[in-house]
Amino acid sequence: MQASAHLPIEEHTLDNGLRVVLQPDSTLPLVAINLWYHVGSKNERPGRTGLAHLFEHMLFQGSGHVGTNDHFRYVQQVGGVANGSTWYDRTNYYETLPANQMELGLWLEADRMGYLLPALDESKLDKQREVVMNERRQRVDNQPYGRAMERIHELLYPPSHPYHWPVIGYMEDIAAATLEEVEEFFRTHYVPDNAVLSMVGDIQPVEALAAIERYFGEFSRGGDLIRVTAEPVELSAERREILRDDVQLARIYLAFPVPAFGEPEWYAADLLSTVLAGGKSSPLYADLVYTRELAQDVAAFVLPLEIGSTFMVVATVKPDIEPQEVEKIIHEHLEASADGPPQEELERARNQLLTAHYDGLQAVEQRADLLSLYTTYFSDPSRLDKEMESYEKLTSEDLARFGRTRLRPDNRVSLHVVPKE
Amino acid sequence: MIDRSTPPEPGPPRRVKFPAFNRSRLSNGLEIYAAPIRRSPLVQLELISRAGGGQQDPHARAGLATLTAGLLDEGTRDSSALELATRVEKLGGYLASGADWDVAHVSTGMLSKHLQDGLQLLAEVATLANFPPAEVARLRRQRQAELQRRLAQPASLASIALLRLIYGTTPYGFSLLGTTQTVASISRDDILEFHRCHYGPADAVLIAVGDFDLPQIRELAEAALSGWNGATRVGALDLSPTSRSEPTIEIVDRPDAVQTELRLGHEGPPRNSADYAPLLVLNSLLGGKFTSRINLNLRERHGLTYGAHSTFAERLGPGPFVVSTAVATETVDRAVTEIRGELERIREEPVSQTELDETKGYLLGVFPYSLQRLDGISSRLSDLAVYSLPDDYHTVLHDEISQVDTRLLGEVARKYLHPDRLAIVAVGPATELVGQLRPLGSTTVRTVLEVESDLPPSALPIGGRK
Numbered sequence: 001m002q003a004s005a006h007l008p009i010e011e012h013t014l015d016n017g018l019r020v021v022l023q024p025d026s027t028l029p030l031v032a033i034n035l036w037y038h039v040g041s042k043n044e045r046p047g048r049t050g051l052a053h054l055f056e057h058m059l060f061q062g063s064g065h066v067g068t069n070d071h072f073r074y075v076q077q078v079g080g081v082a083n084g085s086t087w088y089d090r091t092n093y094y095e096t097l098p099a100n101q102m103e104l105g106l107w108l109e110a111d112r113m114g115y116l117l118p119a120l121d122e123s124k125l126d127k128q129r130e131v132v133m134n135e136r137r138q139r140v141d142n143q144p145y146g147r148a149m150e151r152i153h154e155l156l157y158p159p160s161h162p163y164h165w166p167v168i169g170y171m172e173d174i175a176a177a178t179l180e181e182v183e184e185f186f187r188t189h190y191v192p193d194n195a196v197l198s199m200v201g202d203i204q205p206v207e208a209l210a211a212i213e214r215y216f217g218e219f220s221r222g223g224d225l226i227r228v229t230a231e232p233v234e235l236s237a238e239r240r241e242i243l244r245d246d247v248q249l250a251r252i253y254l255a256f257p258v259p260a261f262g263e264p265e266w267y268a269a270d271l272l273s274t275v276l277a278g279g280k281s282s283p284l285y286a287d288l289v290y291t292r293e294l295a296q297d298v299a300a301f302v303l304p305l306e307i308g309s310t311f312m313v314v315a316t317v318k319p320d321i322e323p324q325e326v327e328k329i330i331h332e333h334l335e336a337s338a339d340g341p342p343q344e345e346l347e348r349a350r351n352q353l354l355t356a357h358y359d360g361l362q363a364v365e366q367r368a369d370l371l372s373l374y375t376t377y378f379s380d381p382s383r384l385d386k387e388m389e390s391y392e393k394l395t396s397e398d399l400a401r402f403g404r405t406r407l408r409p410d411n412r413v414s415l416h417v418v419p420k421e
Numbered sequence: 422m423i424d425r426s427t428p429p430e431p432g433p434p435r436r437v438k439f440p441a442f443n444r445s446r447l448s449n450g451l452e453i454y455a456a457p458i459r460r461s462p463l464v465q466l467e468l469i470s471r472a473g474g475g476q477q478d479p480h481a482r483a484g485l486a487t488l489t490a491g492l493l494d495e496g497t498r499d500s501s502a503l504e505l506a507t508r509v510e511k512l513g514g515y516l517a518s519g520a521d522w523d524v525a526h527v528s529t530g531m532l533s534k535h536l537q538d539g540l541q542l543l544a545e546v547a548t549l550a551n552f553p554p555a556e557v558a559r560l561r562r563q564r565q566a567e568l569q570r571r572l573a574q575p576a577s578l579a580s581i582a583l584l585r586l587i588y589g590t591t592p593y594g595f596s597l598l599g600t601t602q603t604v605a606s607i608s609r610d611d612i613l614e615f616h617r618c619h620y621g622p623a624d625a626v627l628i629a630v631g632d633f634d635l636p637q638i639r640e641l642a643e644a645a646l647s648g649w650n651g652a653t654r655v656g657a658l659d660l661s662p663t664s665r666s667e668p669t670i671e672i673v674d675r676p677d678a679v680q681t682e683l684r685l686g687h688e689g690p691p692r693n694s695a696d697y698a699p700l701l702v703l704n705s706l707l708g709g710k711f712t713s714r715i716n717l718n719l720r721e722r723h724g725l726t727y728g729a730h731s732t733f734a735e736r737l738g739p740g741p742f743v744v745s746t747a748v749a750t751e752t753v754d755r756a757v758t759e760i761r762g763e764l765e766r767i768r769e770e771p772v773s774q775t776e777l778d779e780t781k782g783y784l785l786g787v788f789p790y791s792l793q794r795l796d797g798i799s800s801r802l803s804d805l806a807v808y809s810l811p812d813d814y815h816t817v818l819h820d821e822i823s824q825v826d827t828r829l830l831g832e833v834a835r836k837y838l839h840p841d842r843l844a845i846v847a848v849g850p851a852t853e854l855v856g857q858l859r860p861l862g863s864t865t866v867r868t869v870l871e872v873e874s875d876l877p878p879s880a881l882p883i884g885g886r887k
Contacts, residue, residue, distance in 0.1 A: 028437060028792060029789060030793070065425045068721075076710055076711065076712050076779070077779035077782040078786050079784075079786015080786065096790055098431075098435075099432075100435065101432075103430075104429055106429075107428055110425075115425075131724050131726070132727075134726050134727045134748065138727050139727075142575060142679050144570075144573040202435070246573055246675070247573045248569045248571075248573045249570045278510070280503065280506035281511075282510070290502065293559060296563065296566050316570070318566055319565075351510075351511065351532075352513045355463070355513035358462060358463050359463065362463075362793055
């Protein structure tokens with residue numbers, strides 16, 4: 001059996017600094033092309049939030065040789081699938097195409113890296129501003145619990161910290177973005193030496209690299225980029241808040257600042273969240289949803305953030321149950337984690353993460369995205385295959401130590417979203 | 422320097438066939454579709470039964486099919502709900518059950534080295550589910566809370582209200598989850614009876630995909646499942662919708678909403694319609710993808726929404742055709758007018774050859790994309806079984822899509838799209854919506870609670886509502 005998990009990976013860097021990662025896989029005649037630009041909402045400033053995401057929309061509005069609505073048209077008419085997304089630390093753009101259309105994808109991505117500015121104008125920006133404001137209404141303001149994550153990060157990170165504001169931005173900031181700011185954002189961040197290009201699929205690496213060189217080789221490096229940093233966040237007293245919203249069932253959000261994605265402690269956080277609430281048989285889920293029937297659902301997870309991360313437990317409270325009662329039980333489980341989970345719980349969680357790992361590698365576009373991720377954050381795409389080792393190394397005592405030092409009562413935010421009166 | 426002025430020429434295409442699969446029966450008659458896919462060390466198993474929502478009596482028992490299916494993995498003769506969950510999760514796998522309109526399913530997935538355990542779990546749930554009274558009561562309470570939670574979800578409210586407008590009190594007029602009243606009235610005996618009538622090897626199919634070989638899966642499936650017996654009595658309910666000759670508009674009042682959720686639709690054809698291929702092309706061109714007319718119009722031309730799309734639901738009976746979007750409240754009448762306009766245009770004006778070719782290019786080209794993951798392959802095999810399609814169906818469909826021309830597209834547009842008698846639902850602040858929508862057709866207002874508890878519109882005047 002040829003496991004797609006362990007196919008060889010090639011790395012190259014063009015003279016202009018563009019990093020290229022290739023993974024040939026001829027299972028199906030497909031190619032996934034995936035570009036990560038190392039810029040996200042963390043590169044914005046207060047008063048101008050949402051710019052990175054609004055900008056992502058502008059990259060689908062045509063470029064020097066591609067008409068306004070033609071990016072999706074070119075991709076879809078050959079059976080391709082394309083999209084992009086913005087996160088705190090990065091913005092990605094990707095398409096999966098029939099393999100014989102590889103050059104089409106490179107042509108499109110190169111055109112918007114090299115020739116975006118001639119195609120930008122005020123009317124396109126105005127229209128996408130409207131689209132994004134509607135997106136914010138649909139995903140945040142008109143969505144039950146839609147404001148919760150935004151509020152959690154406002155409470156957890158100080159106003160000067162780049163994770164304080166939401167990726168999509170505040171409505172008034174989205175409205176205020178100017179064409180000049182958008183252009184400046186492009187010139188600063190959308191340069192080859194701030195990007196990673198990964199391709200996975202039915203490709204010949206020599207040919208693929210030559211094509212990449214043809215399409216991207218002529219672009220110039222950017223100026224010196226300043227990487228955004230911030231002091232690690234640690235709270236010294238619990239922060240509590242109640243948010244009244246148009247919801248029927250109350251929901252509890254507990255959030256703790258924890259070390260950055262990729263740190264050993266981050267993997268401890270990920271493994272512990274799976275131990276606590278991964279599946280119906282996990283202690284927190286079984287206790288709250290099955291045994292005591294106090295919650296409709298409960299989940300625990302840690303965000304993959306670059307300069308410090310967020311560990312969360314979220315539970316939806318059953319009708320006629322006091323949120324405080326549920327929160328108290330969650331705290332008991334978190335405190336118990338300071339003793340270290342039993343071996344069989346640890347094994348269960350590791351098996352779940354291993355199965356999820358293989359599951360996530362099935363599609364070429366997910367693999368290409370992970371290769372871009374490991375290259376952008378750690379300059380090491382081979383971490384894709386080594387990821388599971390980070391969990392294998394952890395012991396029950398490591399998780400216990402993480403629980404004791406990070407999941408402290410004075411190091412957390414507690415937000416209750418409750419029905420309006 | 423390369424010439425960037427036009428897109429590069431493609432290389433020679435490589436045609437893809439649907440993966441080879443084998444169809445056989447166990448000694449008790451249970452049919453198996455098995456596709457060995459050995460790309461990664463995973464297996465996925467799914468047991469489907471003719472026990473979907475289309476099989477339940479709608480009036481008193483809406484929600485019965487999903488409640489029955491949901492209880493399958495909540496307790497058997499030999500194991501409690503948590504024991505079942507512990508067994509599968511210990512292996513890193515999952516076990517889930519549920520029902521759609523056509524079938525109920527139990528599915529499980531895990532590393533392939535645990536295939537035997539997976540089949541045994543599936544078999545235990547299929548043959549020994551015993552619906553413990555405490556679990557029935559627990560799942561009923563869970564379902565009631567879910568129905569309550571949904572009251573705050575504008576998208577769910579809009580869909581429920583639209584289905585009621587289109588289908589009245591026929592089966593498709595109800596939510597699959599039922600209503601608070603029906604869920605409260607469903608007894609354990611109802612569930613046992615529904616289970617006895619609709620679950621059994623003669624009316625079920627096992628779909629297996631992943632890292633195994635055929636002799637292995639047959640041997641393990643025979644060992645695990647051949648003891649399952651019991652005759653089903655699957656009947657057919659009348660699924661025909663109520664008829665309507667003019668537009669009907671309903672506002673579901675959410676006084677503080679900052680946006681309005683919009684649905685427009687009417688009944689469509691069953692999945693087995695002879696026009697399935699041209700309908701796929703029609704919907705893809707009209708509203709099935711990002712570059713479809715409706716999205717380009719509402720989002721890219723007018724900036725009215727984050728997205729707008731259309732679907733023909735695929736069901737054994739005549740499922741709905743629905744256009745969905747969410748727009749700023751002050752632009753609802755514009756959005757409705759634009760969507761209606763697109764439905765009229767595609768009926769009246771021939772589509773260009775270029776637009777047709779681009780749409781067919783998408784549908785034909787995207788096929789291998791859907792074959793990357795085990796769940797994608799499993800779902801296509803499941804369609805073959807549920808809709809009684811031939812083994813070479815994916816080749817047949819490829820040819821049928823290729824043959825759709827502009828004339829046929831116009832014909833199916835006129836036959837299956839009815840902009841003159843759309844049901845329209847707007848979930849948002851009624852005080853701002855009534856004035857916009859009344860000029861477009863007969864308009865009623867319901868409260869959120871009236872929708873969920875399935876009451877008719879109250880007679881309250883608009884002004885007195887807030």
